[in-house]
Amino acid sequence: MNKDKKNLWRKMKRFRSIYLLLLPVLIYFVVFSYYPLILGIVKSFQEVKLLGNSEFVGLENYKTVFTNSQYHQAFINSLIVGGGTFVFQFVWGLVVALVLNEIRVKILRSAFQTVTFIPYLLSWSVVGGLWITILSPTGMINGFLRLLEGAAYTPVAFMAEAGFARTIMIFTGSWKGAGYFAALFMASIVSIDGSLYEAARIDGASRIQQIRYITVPVIVPTMKVVAVLSVMGILRNFDQIFVMMNATISDKVKNLLYLIYEQGILKFNVGEATAAATVVLVATLLITQAVRKLLHYDAIYE
Template sequence: MGFIAPLVVALSLNEVFQPLFKKITQMVIYLPHLFSWVVVGGIWIYILSPDAGLVNGVLQWIGVGPIHFFAQEAYAKPIMILSAIWKDMGYTCIIYLAAIVGISPTIYEAARIDGANRWKQMIYITIPQLVPTMKVVLLLNIMGILRIFDQVFVMRNPAISREVDVIMMYVYEKGILEFEMGVATAAAFLVVLATLILVSLVRKGIRFDME
């Protein structure tokens, strides 16, 4: 989802013809990337708060709730996924937009002469030209998938810890809290090894070195 959402947003922004609106939208979606997970986690915890949260305020207004989002395992993973996408979507979106700008305008001109509308230009020109960039973004996402820590550290609590704990959290607990450096080092080495294997498989699967 973190790979697809920025692509959809970038393709949508590329169809916006008003420069001011386009720039403001880019700035708004990029801002969360500038904040640390302490700030982003605090924002989401406040928004989903059962007492004064915006979401529960709307739910109570329509006669539902309140819902304790951060105390129910069913909501734990979706919240983690959505907040991670929200935070990093602006950065990845700008990478895609930069790649779109680099596409030769003559290709679009030739397509328009042949009668291709905006939708066909997106499907047959923009997306195929973005494939190399999409491969890079996918690899970057895969490289970081096993190193997730700060988000979980900030947003977890005992009620949902079993559902959202990751291996880096285990490394932190063993190495920092319990000071079992041998176990923590072994776990960290397994993270590096698993990342190497995963990236190698994905790299081969998407034919990263081929045009």
């Protein structure tokens, strides 16, 4: 026993320089990851005052978060926009991947992949600015509608109509992310051995049957990964709303993360905001675990 300890000590001494090397990294994580996390949880039990000391108020902040209607609304908005985006983006990404796999002309194939993937690389400032302009009264959508309806057409300010707001967020979110999902699906599709298709063809399977019985089953594990990844993100969409929201549509699209930012950073309601953030964090972890279980996710890598 004592000898083991001595051994360990000697080993640790041998790795002295390595520990030293790692020290800045570990300190960084303590300061920039663990400290904010703990600070946030502590603050969530406090009433933080601009002047003077904060005082502990127990579960008061959590009570506010669970009873206040603006948090309810933000939660509903997060679910509708986040969930809607996930479903639409998932289906669209799948379509892109399957279509891509059927394009045999090399130039067309890489053009299609590029044009679907580029939006994923762009910042939300770019995508938001782009769609706000395209949906504006002088933008492209109104331009097409005018073409269809003639000179008597009165332009619609799409971004200022509460009725369109969620649809627009879901659509633009999917527009940005479909190529990303497609790239993930493609990563498993390209691993398919070409001779499988060949064999199926010789057995008389039509191409659509090959897609159904060879391509799709190969992507299923990736679909599960993608589902888990996205579920973790559903409650955490900030950038899009930060860029695209305006006063007329805020009731429909302001989500939890934006509300937390608004309360915590702009209005100094630190206690309430950190309580809400903690709730979102716990909810995210729980939902992710549940989805993992549901999809038997962990079995994929065994």
